[in-house]
Structures are given as structure tokens and as C-alpha cells.
Amino acid sequence: MSTEVQRYSLNGETMGTRYTALFYANAGIDTDEVGRRLAQAVDRVDQQMSSWRADSDLNRLNAAPEQEWLAVHKELITVLAAALRVSQQSSGAFDIAVGDLVDAWGFGPGQQSITEQAMASAPPRARMSASAALVVDLQRNQVRKRAPLHLDLNGIAKGFGVDELARCLEGFGITRYLVGIDGEMRARGLKPDAQPWVVAIERPCRGAREVMGVMELSDAAIATSGDYRQWVDVGxxxxxxxxxxxxxxxxxxPLAAVSVVASTCMLADAWATALLVLGEIEGPRLAQERGMDALFVLHDGDQFKEISIVGGRLQAHIEHRPIDPSNDSESR
Structure with a gap:
């Protein structure tokens, strides 16, 4: 095989959106095989963790009787265990036991229309969290529910899927890459010119896709949660x-979006959701306590303001100014 390094770009459909893989490798690499393995990696995650697939392992778990151990795949156990850890560390702000709420508000597979009458009959506030009701056995790849639970992994599964793309490329010996599913990204190494990968941060505007800023990324992952992609209008x-x-x-x-940089995209994904739920005061406070890298974007009338936490240190609050969308970034 040639030792000349080339840039490759592969993509495909997954989880209702698309995955991308940009990487540098020797000329002549079997891109058909790499593409096949990438597709298999994300399909495996979707098959196990999708709320939208009736035959997914997640829906099998949701339908399983309480108090009975259920054997599941290692990938699902890994994600469930991580979700419970982030839930505990965020004082319950991240909770995967919200599937009934997601469905009741019209965001689930049924996509029913939500009305003011339906809002009044939504599930009660008093509810058991996944941390309290789910038991995960990492050694035996088993899980047990102490009480009825309707789990939803949309706040963490996509990030795990990105990590699986990364693991797939590394299995081919590829160590310079940027992989992503929609806006969740993970990078490793530097490009041949010794520059890091450049990732675009989306402006959190409903009904439009604009670039708000860019971030350099190397040996890290980034994920964003916000209020601007999916919403309903009621009354x-x-x-x-x-x-x-x-x-x-x-x-x-007041938060429009939260972006988190972490060692894995699974953790970045879950923490972006947790910090978004915690809000504009408790979110930055916890990010500082945990030494995190996070960007909080707040609504400020028709504009946005940002709170930036880098290595747990609060940076100056800044008012958003749009940048030139022609900026050359690998991902948008």
C-alpha cells in the first residue's frame, strides 16, 4: 500500500439524520470496506437504542416486566451505566426515564399533536428517576427495572454513535479523523499541516441554520443541546x-443552547443536556465545579449572550456577533 496520505470523506444515513467521517489515511485504503464498517457501527447503535424502532433493545427493555434481569448487548449496558452516572452527578437533571413525557408532548415515535387539553393530562410530576429504578450489571450485561420505566436515550445515544464511528476508524489504524452525527462531533489527531480540526458552532435560531462561531478540536468531542431544532407551539x-x-x-x-467539550461524545452529549436543564445559573456553576469546557448561549431579546467556561474557569460574558459564514470549517 502507498505511504502517501490522502484525505477521505464518507457519509451515510443514520438515526433520522446523517453521519460523516473525514480522515487522512494512506492512498489506496479500501474505502468500501471502511464505509461498510462505519454503517454497521451506527446501525448497531440504532438497533439497540432507538425509540423509533419497535424491535430495538431499548423498547424490549421498556416492555420487560419489573424485577426480572434482562440480558442486553454490551453497547447498551455501557450507555445505560453512563446515563446513570451523569444523572447522579447532575442531581437528576439528566434522566433517561422521560420516555412517557417525550411521547405525551408529541416528540416520540407516535408524534401525536399536543393540545392544551393534552397538556392538562400529561404524566404527573411525581415520578421515579432512572437512577432510582434501574439496576445495571456491567459484568453480566444485564439490567433490571425496580419499577415501570419508559426510557429514552435520545440525549446520549447519538453521542455514543459518534464514539463508535471513532472506534471503527481506529480499528483500521486511522488516527487522524473528524467524525460526527448531525452536530455531535469527535476528533483525533491533527491534519497533515499540523492544524487541528475546525468545527462550526451553530447559531441557535429556529427555522434557519447559520454559523455562530468555530472551535478547534483535537483529541476531544463536542456536543450541543438546545431549544431550536424540535419544538411545538401550543396556545x-x-x-x-x-x-x-x-x-x-x-x-x-433562558438558555438557547449548551455545547460541551469532553473526552467522549457520549459524555459531551449527556452533559450538554444536563447543563441545559440546569439552566443559566446552576448550569455554569456545576460546569465550573467539575472543571468542564462548556459554552452557554442565552436568549437576550432578539440577540444572544454567551457564558464560556474553559477548564472550569468562567470567561467574560460576551454578546454574540455573527461571523462570516464562509469561514472554512470541516463541519457545520
Missing amino acids: GQTYAHTMNPATGAPLRN
């Missing part, structure tokens, strides 16, 4: 798809 009020476990209803706070 003149808009409700985003992220559920607040404390209220049993869609999240409503």
Missing part, C-alpha cells in the same frame, strides 16, 4: 423537546 407558547425531570414538562429557561 401561542413554544415548548422545546428537552424534558425537565423536575417539572415533568418541556424545559423552559
Whole structure:
């Protein structure tokens, strides 16, 4: 095989969106085989963790009787265990036991229309969290429910899928790459010119896709949660798809989006959701306590303001100014 390094770009459909893989490798690499393995990696995640596939392992778990151990694949156990850890570390702000809320508000597979009458009959606030009701056995790849639970992994599965893309490329010996599913990205190494990968941060505007800024990424992952992709309008009020476990209803706070940089995209994904739920005060506070890298974008009338946490240190609050969208970034 040639030792000349070339840039490759592969992509495909997954999880209702698309995955991408940009990487540098020797000329002549079997891109058909790499593409096949990438597709298999994300299909395996979707098959195990999708709320939208009736035969997924997640839906099998949701339908399983309480108090009985259920054997599941290692990938699902890994994600469930991580979800419970982030839930505990965020004081319950991240909770995967919100599937009934997601469905009740019209964001689930049924996509029923939500009305003011339906809002009044939504599931009650008093509910058991996944941390309290789910037992995960990592050694035996088993899980048990102490009580009825309707789990939803949309706040963490996509990030795990990105990590699986990364693992797939590394299995081919590829160590310089940028992989992503929609806006969740993970990078490793530097490009041949010794420059890091450049990732675009989306401006959190409903109904439009614009670049707000860019971030250099190397040996890290980034994920964003926000109120601008999926929402419903009921009685003149808009409700985003992220559920607040404390209220049993869609999240409503001044945050438009939260982006988190972490070692894995799974953790970045889960923490972006957790910090979004915690809000504009408790979110930055916890990010500082945990030494995180996070960007909080707040609604400020028709504009946005940003709170940036780098290595747990609060940076100056800045008012958003749009950048030139022609900026050359690998991902948008």
C-alpha cells in the first residue's frame, strides 16, 4: 500500500439524520470496506437504542416486566451505566426515564399533536428517576427495572454513535479523523499541516441554520443541546423537546443552547443536556465545579449572550456577533 496520505470523506444515513467521517489515511485504503464498517457501527447503535424502532433493545427493555434481569448487548449496558452516572452527578437533571413525557408532548415515535387539553393530562410530576429504578450489571450485561420505566436515550445515544464511528476508524489504524452525527462531533489527531480540526458552532435560531462561531478540536468531542431544532407551539407558547425531570414538562429557561467539550461524545452529549436543564445559573456553576469546557448561549431579546467556561474557569460574558459564514470549517 502507498505511504502517501490522502484525505477521505464518507457519509451515510443514520438515526433520522446523517453521519460523516473525514480522515487522512494512506492512498489506496479500501474505502468500501471502511464505509461498510462505519454503517454497521451506527446501525448497531440504532438497533439497540432507538425509540423509533419497535424491535430495538431499548423498547424490549421498556416492555420487560419489573424485577426480572434482562440480558442486553454490551453497547447498551455501557450507555445505560453512563446515563446513570451523569444523572447522579447532575442531581437528576439528566434522566433517561422521560420516555412517557417525550411521547405525551408529541416528540416520540407516535408524534401525536399536543393540545392544551393534552397538556392538562400529561404524566404527573411525581415520578421515579432512572437512577432510582434501574439496576445495571456491567459484568453480566444485564439490567433490571425496580419499577415501570419508559426510557429514552435520545440525549446520549447519538453521542455514543459518534464514539463508535471513532472506534471503527481506529480499528483500521486511522488516527487522524473528524467524525460526527448531525452536530455531535469527535476528533483525533491533527491534519497533515499540523492544524487541528475546525468545527462550526451553530447559531441557535429556529427555522434557519447559520454559523455562530468555530472551535478547534483535537483529541476531544463536542456536543450541543438546545431549544431550536424540535419544538411545538401550543396556545401561542413554544415548548422545546428537552424534558425537565423536575417539572415533568418541556424545559423552559433562558438558555438557547449548551455545547460541551469532553473526552467522549457520549459524555459531551449527556452533559450538554444536563447543563441545559440546569439552566443559566446552576448550569455554569456545576460546569465550573467539575472543571468542564462548556459554552452557554442565552436568549437576550432578539440577540444572544454567551457564558464560556474553559477548564472550569468562567470567561467574560460576551454578546454574540455573527461571523462570516464562509469561514472554512470541516463541519457545520
